[in-house]
Amino acid sequence: MGWNRVAIAGVGMIRFGELFDQSYEEMAAGAFRAAVESVDKGFEPAAVETAFIASQRGTLWGQEGIGGNTVPSAIGIVGVPATRIENACPSGSDAFRVGAMAVASGVYDVALVLGVEKMRDKTTEESLLARATQGHPIYGRGEVAPALFAPFATRHMHEFGTTREQLASVAVKAHHNGTLCPYAHFKAEVTMDQVLSSPPVCHPLNLLDCCPQTDGAAAAILVNAELADRYTDRPVYVAGFGVGTDHPGLHEKASYTELAATIAAAKRAYAMAGLGPDDIDMAEVHDCFTITEILDIEDLGFVEKGKGGQASADGETALDGRIPINTSGGLLAKGHPIGATGVAQIAECYWQLRGEADARQVPIRKGNVLQHNVGGRGSGVSVVNILTVNLD
Amino acid sequence: MGVPPGSAQFVRGGDELLSLKGARCVDCGTIATPPDTHPSCLSCGGGKLEVVPLARGGGVHTFFVNHAMPPPFIAPLPIAILDLDDGSRLMLQVTGGAENLQIGERVELVLRRHVVERGAPVYGFKARRAKGT
Numbered sequence: 001m002g003w004n005r006v007a008i009a010g011v012g013m014i015r016f017g018e019l020f021d022q023s024y025e026e027m028a029a030g031a032f033r034a035a036v037e038s039v040d041k042g043f044e045p046a047a048v049e050t051a052f053i054a055s056q057r058g059t060l061w062g063q064e065g066i067g068g069n070t071v072p073s074a075i076g077i078v079g080v081p082a083t084r085i086e087n088a089c090p091s092g093s094d095a096f097r098v099g100a101m102a103v104a105s106g107v108y109d110v111a112l113v114l115g116v117e118k119m120r121d122k123t124t125e126e127s128l129l130a131r132a133t134q135g136h137p138i139y140g141r142g143e144v145a146p147a148l149f150a151p152f153a154t155r156h157m158h159e160f161g162t163t164r165e166q167l168a169s170v171a172v173k174a175h176h177n178g179t180l181c182p183y184a185h186f187k188a189e190v191t192m193d194q195v196l197s198s199p200p201v202c203h204p205l206n207l208l209d210c211c212p213q214t215d216g217a218a219a220a221i222l223v224n225a226e227l228a229d230r231y232t233d234r235p236v237y238v239a240g241f242g243v244g245t246d247h248p249g250l251h252e253k254a255s256y257t258e259l260a261a262t263i264a265a266a267k268r269a270y271a272m273a274g275l276g277p278d279d280i281d282m283a284e285v286h287d288c289f290t291i292t293e294i295l296d297i298e299d300l301g302f303v304e305k306g307k308g309g310q311a312s313a314d315g316e317t318a319l320d321g322r323i324p325i326n327t328s329g330g331l332l333a334k335g336h337p338i339g340a341t342g343v344a345q346i347a348e349c350y351w352q353l354r355g356e357a358d359a360r361q362v363p364i365r366k367g368n369v370l371q372h373n374v375g376g377r378g379s380g381v382s383v384v385n386i387l388t389v390n391l392d
Numbered sequence: 393m394g395v396p397p398g399s400a401q402f403v404r405g406g407d408e409l410l411s412l413k414g415a416r417c418v419d420c421g422t423i424a425t426p427p428d429t430h431p432s433c434l435s436c437g438g439g440k441l442e443v444v445p446l447a448r449g450g451g452v453h454t455f456f457v458n459h460a461m462p463p464p465f466i467a468p469l470p471i472a473i474l475d476l477d478d479g480s481r482l483m484l485q486v487t488g489g490a491e492n493l494q495i496g497e498r499v500e501l502v503l504r505r506h507v508v509e510r511g512a513p514v515y516g517f518k519a520r521r522a523k524g525t
Binding site for chain 2: 125130143144147158200201205256
């Protein structure tokens with residue numbers, strides 16, 4: 001195989017939300033301590049040999065840009081080699097991939113992956129909305145976050161007859177799952193009527209088609225699989241991962257009914273794992289907007305292209321559906337603290353594989369689950385990680 | 393708008409914006425826009441590109457309408473991804489309102505004032521609806 005197998009020894013996160021009472025450092029420490037305490041046979045923080053810190057924005061609070069510098073001290077492991085990883089919305093999942101590669105390479109036996117993002121310290125106008133005035137002086141103007149996905153919704157509806165109701169069914173499902181997740185930013189049901197009548201944000205997307213801006217942190221401890229029994233008798237393994245890239249310009253897509261970066265990342269992850277979409281029991285995918293989840297489940301191969309809206313409306317992606325998607329509540333309900341998001345999705349996948357997801361537990365039949373993010377300008381980067389309980 | 397006129401970005405991109413230029417790949421013919429951010433071909437990755445004028449008309453490939461925008465934008469703001477008549481793609485603000493905007497609708501590209509920034513007008517192209525104002 002050419003690489004050491006990698007196991008997850010523990011995961012942890014803090015409840016996501018508008019955390020004005022917690023600093024960037026306190027959020028990071030909270031997630032790290034939760035991960036340490038989760039390890040079945042105990043874990044000494046000093047055992048961490050290297051750390052990868054995911055913080056995407058680098059500007060919302062001010063010091064995220066040097067997370068590799070600040071986080072080791074904040075979480076009590078100062079002196080450990082640490083590096084900040086930034087790769088747009090997949091920053092957390094890419095930090096996980098890089099951590100897995102560090103262990104797989106044999107250079108390190110124990111790696112910490114920690115995602116942390118402070119998004120609510122600044123006002124809405126000063127945070128992500130400000131990107132409407134950034135980038136190219138003319139062509140970048142007006143390109144706010146929902147604008148990166150709304151034109152895909154317009155085109156998907158045009159080509160496949162996808163309806164507003166089908167899009168809204170993604171939000172209804174996400175918020176239901178969020179009520180069952182102790183870490184979710186939002187914990188309230190929403191109805192189809194509420195989604196359809198919520199204020200327009202970026203046509204054809206309404207407010208409840210959009211994820212919130214959220215503060216949060218999540219962590220995972222990766223170890224060489226040969227050492228896993230020191231930490232747990234029920235390890236979860238890394239089966240494969242993949243990254244895909246595409247042109248960053250929103251006007252440069254070959255198609256507006258698919259995300260090329262996701263398709264490329266999934267192809268590589270499935271090949272590395274020796275698995276296909278039919279082998280996956282559940283998935284945590286990037287649902288920053290309702291249309292994004294429709295595109296994801298098609299691009300990841302769970303549903304035929306063009307049928308994602310109908311599959312969602314039919315309940316195929318619900319907790320009791322054929323392929324449960326975003327059991328945690330997803331970005332829509334759990335929240336989207338960007339650097340933390342991918343690591344939190346890994347945590348949900350880990351809990352599902354171990355049967356520890358309580359009221360939102362879904363059947364694990366084949367023992368493989370998938371985690372996915374996509375983002376950046378023009379959805380130009382995607383990361384897919386596949387986890388398994390099966391060590392071949 | 394964060395990038396005042398006369399700034400480095402306008403020095404690099406101002407001319408191609410005001411005269412509406414693209415970067416055409418000498419090897420495969422693909423046109424990328426704008427030239428100053430595309431030193432490599434979008435299709436074949438080649439580095440031999442010639443600056444060419446873009447078509448001034450096209451159709452709406454897909455679009456969105458921004459309803460939540462920071463100043464100085466005025467919402468609702470329709471923005472369209474366009475298939476220009478020369479095969480190139482461009483994303484531009486749409487003039488003539490958002491009402492009944494459709495995929496496939498014809499537009500023509502016209503020079504318009506986008507904003508007045510620090511007392512100076514900033515010009516660039518917009519897509520004017522054939523049926524609009």
